Amino acid sequence: MGQDQGRAGCQGERRLPTLSSVTLIATESLTKTYGGRVTALADLTVAVEPGIIGLVGANGAGKSTLIKILLGLLAPTSGRVRVLDLDPTTDPAAVRARVGYMPEHDALPPDLSAAELVTHLGRISGLPRAVARERASEALRHVGLYEERYRPVGGYSTGMKQRVKLAQALVHDPDLLLLDEPTNGLDPAGRDAMLALIHRIGTEFGISVLVCSHLLGEVERICDTLVAIDGGRLLRADRVSAMTSATDVLAVEVSEGTEDLAARLAALDLSVTREGRMLLVPLADDATYDLILGAVAELDLPLHRLDQRRHRVAELFATREPSHV
Ligand SMILES: Nc1ncnc2c1ncn2[C@@H]1O[C@H](COP(=O)(O)OP(=O)(O)OP(=O)(O)O)[C@@H](O)[C@H]1O
Known part of the structure; x- marks a missing residue:
C-alpha cells in the first residue's frame, strides 16, 4: 500500500x-x-x-x-x-x-x-x-x-x-x-x-x-x-x-385522564399537543415542570412519565432515506 x-x-x-x-x-x-x-x-x-x-x-x-x-x-x-x-x-x-x-x-x-x-x-x-x-x-x-x-x-x-x-x-x-x-x-x-x-x-x-x-x-x-x-x-x-440531544419539549403521560389533563394544561395557558397517549408541552423554563406537576396532582392522576423529549436519530437523516427509517 x-x-x-x-x-x-x-x-x-x-x-x-x-x-x-x-x-x-x-x-x-x-x-x-x-x-x-x-x-x-x-x-x-x-x-x-x-x-x-x-x-x-x-x-x-x-x-x-x-x-x-x-x-x-x-x-x-x-x-x-x-x-x-x-x-x-x-x-x-x-x-x-x-x-x-x-x-x-x-x-x-x-x-x-x-x-x-x-x-x-x-x-x-x-x-x-x-x-x-x-x-x-x-x-x-x-x-x-x-x-x-x-x-x-x-x-x-x-x-x-x-x-x-x-x-x-x-x-x-x-x-x-x-x-x-x-x-x-x-x-x-x-x-x-x-x-x-x-x-x-x-x-x-x-x-x-x-x-x-x-x-x-x-x-x-x-x-x-x-x-x-x-x-x-x-x-x-x-x-x-x-445525536439524540434533548429538545425543548416536555412529554407527559398519565395512565388515565389524558383528556382532563390536556384541558387543565390548556386552561393554564400552556400550548398542548397530543401524540398518541402523550401530551407535548413546550418547555419555557423550570416553572413549566411545576405547572404540569401541579395540574397532575390537582386532578389526582397517576403520572406515568414526565421528561424532556429527545431527538430521534432518524430525524437527522429523514431527508436522505425516508423509506428506510
Ligand atoms: N464487485 C463489484 N463490481 C462493481 N461494482 C460493485 C461491486 N460491488 C459493489 N459494487 C457497487 O458499489 C456500490 C457499493 O456497493 P456495496 O455492496 O458496498 O453497498 P452496500 O451499502 O453494502 O449495499 P447493499 O446493502 O445493497 O449490499 C454499489 O453501487 C454497488 O453496485
Whole structure:
C-alpha cells in the first residue's frame, strides 16, 4: 500500500485524525472504485472506539465494500485503514484471526449439522480439533442453537440460519464482530431476537460489534455509536447519545385522564399537543415542570412519565432515506 500511503500523506494538511491504538477502526481518505467506474467509497475518513457500532446507509451506500476492506478481502484503491491497530491491506491474516465476520448472504451446506459446520470453520480458523468442537458448542449455545446443533442446517428456518452464521463468526473468540445485515429476511419477532442477541454479545461478552444495516431504526436501538454513509461518503459519525440531544419539549403521560389533563394544561395557558397517549408541552423554563406537576396532582392522576423529549436519530437523516427509517 506504499502508493496509497503516499497519496494519504499528500493530504496531511487536512489534519486527519491519528490512528491511535485505542481506536477500534480507523480509515483515512479511504476510496474504492470498482473497474475504475463505480465509486463505492469516496474519501472516507472515520475513527470509532470499541463498543457496538452501527454502520448505516441505503442499499449501495458502500457498507459491504467497507466491511470487505476491513477484513482484508478487498484492497482499497487509495487511502489508509486500520482495524484493532492492524493494517488489513498488509496483514489480513492477523486481522481475520481477531475479527469474526457474518456475511449478508449464505451458502450453508444443507447436509451438515450446525455443530459440524461451525467446528469445521473453527478448524479453518486454526483451532485444534478438540478446541474447535468445544468452541463450536459454546458459540451455538450463545446464539440459542445448542439443542438443535446436531440437526442438518438444510432444515433450519431463516432465523436459525442467521444464528448459525453468527455462531461461526464467534467460534474463534474474536475481539471484533463484523455483521453484514444480520436481520435480513427475519420477521419482526426474529429481528427483535437477533438485535437482543447482538446487544448481549456486545455488552456481556466484551466483544466490539460493527452492525451493518440499511435500517437506521434497528441499529439505533442497540448501538452506542453510529456511522452513516451515503454514496460512499461519510454523512455523520457520532455517539448515539450525542445525536439524540434533548429538545425543548416536555412529554407527559398519565395512565388515565389524558383528556382532563390536556384541558387543565390548556386552561393554564400552556400550548398542548397530543401524540398518541402523550401530551407535548413546550418547555419555557423550570416553572413549566411545576405547572404540569401541579395540574397532575390537582386532578389526582397517576403520572406515568414526565421528561424532556429527545431527538430521534432518524430525524437527522429523514431527508436522505425516508423509506428506510
Ligand atoms: N464487485 C463489484 N463490481 C462493481 N461494482 C460493485 C461491486 N460491488 C459493489 N459494487 C457497487 O458499489 C456500490 C457499493 O456497493 P456495496 O455492496 O458496498 O453497498 P452496500 O451499502 O453494502 O449495499 P447493499 O446493502 O445493497 O449490499 C454499489 O453501487 C454497488 O453496485
